[in-house]
Amino acid sequence: MSAVVHAPGFGLFLTLVAYLGAGELHRRLGRPALLAPVLVAMVLVAVALEVLGIGYEEYLASVSVLTLLLGPATVALALPLLRSGRALLADRGAVLLTLCTTGAVSVAVTVAALELCGAPDDLVLTTLPRSVTTPVALTLGVTIGANTTLAVVLTLVSGVLGATVGPWLLDRVRVRDPRARGFAIGVVSHGIGTSRALAESDAAGGWSSAAMVLNALAMTAVLPVVARAFS
Amino acid sequence: MPGNSTPQPAPVHGWAGHVPAVLAGLALLLGLQLAGTLLVDLTGLPVPGAVVGLAALLVLGARWRGVAVRAEPAGAPLLKHLQLLFVPPGVGALTQLSTLVQNAGPLLLAVVGSFAAGLVVAGTVLQALLRRRASA
Numbered sequence: 001m002s003a004v005v006h007a008p009g010f011g012l013f014l015t016l017v018a019y020l021g022a023g024e025l026h027r028r029l030g031r032p033a034l035l036a037p038v039l040v041a042m043v044l045v046a047v048a049l050e051v052l053g054i055g056y057e058e059y060l061a062s063v064s065v066l067t068l069l070l071g072p073a074t075v076a077l078a079l080p081l082l083r084s085g086r087a088l089l090a091d092r093g094a095v096l097l098t099l100c101t102t103g104a105v106s107v108a109v110t111v112a113a114l115e116l117c118g119a120p121d122d123l124v125l126t127t128l129p130r131s132v133t134t135p136v137a138l139t140l141g142v143t144i145g146a147n148t149t150l151a152v153v154l155t156l157v158s159g160v161l162g163a164t165v166g167p168w169l170l171d172r173v174r175v176r177d178p179r180a181r182g183f184a185i186g187v188v189s190h191g192i193g194t195s196r197a198l199a200e201s202d203a204a205g206g207w208s209s210a211a212m213v214l215n216a217l218a219m220t221a222v223l224p225v226v227a228r229a230f231s
Numbered sequence: 232m233p234g235n236s237t238p239q240p241a242p243v244h245g246w247a248g249h250v251p252a253v254l255a256g257l258a259l260l261l262g263l264q265l266a267g268t269l270l271v272d273l274t275g276l277p278v279p280g281a282v283v284g285l286a287a288l289l290v291l292g293a294r295w296r297g298v299a300v301r302a303e304p305a306g307a308p309l310l311k312h313l314q315l316l317f318v319p320p321g322v323g324a325l326t327q328l329s330t331l332v333q334n335a336g337p338l339l340l341a342v343v344g345s346f347a348a349g350l351v352v353a354g355t356v357l358q359a360l361l362r363r364r365a366s367a
Contacts, residue, residue: 015315015318015319016315018318019312019314019315019318036314037314038314038315038317038318038321039321041315041318041321042318042321042322042324042325043325045318045322046322046325046326049322056322056323056326059319059322060319060323063318063319066315066316066318066319067316067319069309069316070281070316071260071261071264071280071281071284072257072260072261072264072281072305072306072309073260073309073310073313073316074264074279074281074282074284074285075260075263075264075267075281075284075285075287075288075302075306076260076288076302076305076306076307076309076310077285077310078285078286078288078289078292078299078302079288079292079299079302079303079306079307079310080310081289082288082289082292082293082299085293091360091361091364093360093364094357094360094361094364095357097356097360098353098356098357098360101352101353101356102349102352102353102356105345105348105349105352106345106348106349107345109341109344109345109348109349110341110342110344110345113337113340113341113344113345114337114338114340114341117336117337117340118337119334119337119338119341123334123337123338127338127341127342130342130345136279136281136282138320139279139280139281139282140279142279143277143278143279147327147330148320149320149323149324149326149327150324150327150330150331152317152320152321152323152324153321153324153327153331154338154342156317156321156324157342158342158346161342161343161346162346162350166350169347169350169351170350170351170354173351173354173355175354175355175358176358177357177358177361177362179357179361180353180354180355180357180358180361181354183353183354183357184349184350184351184353184354184357185350187349187350187353188345188346188349188350188353189346189350191313191314192314211353213285216282216285217282217285217286220278220279220282221278224277224278
């Protein structure tokens with residue numbers, strides 16, 4: 001038994017089975033946002049590692065192929081942007097202005113909230129990449145000296161918030177244009193929110209993935225500058 | 232440089248019939264990531280190499296459609312199952328639950344606050360701008 005559990009491929013097998021199982025469960029239950037497959041799979045793997053007595057380091061070595069794929073996956077984010085390129089280019093002024101305003105408000109609220117609570121500087125650094133899509137947030141977190149694993153949790157929290165209360169909140173403030181709805185969800189809650197926006201309409205989904213990529217690019221340029229004030 | 236602006240006859244396949252399209256696409260994506268890393272290393276830009284690769288694919292794909300078409304067979308499944316790649320860091324994050332619980336108050340305020348503010352600002356600003364443009 002121990003030979004199987006500590007075989008080099010076991011962690012990868014565990015992750016794939018948990019991911020596929022969580023996806024199937026999600027589909028059967030009618031896609032509830034709170035049971036996002038990534039969250040369920042994470043918990044399943046963490047529990048399995050605990051029960052089988054496998055250390056996190058050993059697990060990481062087994063799934064290194066997945067970690068490696070984050071790079072090419074980040075590069076591939078250009079593809080949805082290329083697909084919706086024409087529509088975005090036609091409204092580039094509106095898109096750029098929205099992106100800058102939202103980024104400024106989002107960073108200001110994050111920093112202000114943490115400063116008011118007297119949180120330590122490294123916590124501010126960790127919270128900054130929150131709205132950036134996870135593969136970029138991970139590399140960006142390393143660049144600005146954030147606690148990357150905690151940054152990932154906060155990214156996941158933002159994604160789940162966007163998928164669950166995002167559409168409701170947009171209804172409250174009467175944002176009905178599918179392009180604006182999609183863009184708003186993509187900019188604050190990246191991939192998980194985007195999959196929810198895609199369920200609303202193609203227009204919302206396209207604008208959401210575009211917003212996610214543009215926001216990642218903008219934040220990559222801006223956050224290292226902001227981070228300098230806290231390190 | 233592969234391809235040009237003329238229409239591609241049978242674009243979904245890789246470089247040649249005997250090269251699997253997925254592997255060719257993966258090689259292209261990795262190549263762009265590494266080129267980005269090289270550029271970051273040479274210039275000292277505070278940006279991840281993969282993001283430079285993203286920008287490079289954006290520029291190349293807008294100029295030569297064939298580049299985007301060749302990246303697609305590897306890019307599409309990667310993006311569709313992006314969440315699978317987040318499981319390992321997520322598991323690591325679960326081991327840090329104590330830090331999270333310790334700072335739950337401020338973190339919740341920062342994350343929920345900036346989430347709500349960002350969402351509302353982005354939605355209302357973009358809707359207003361698009362509407363003004365449509366009526367202009």
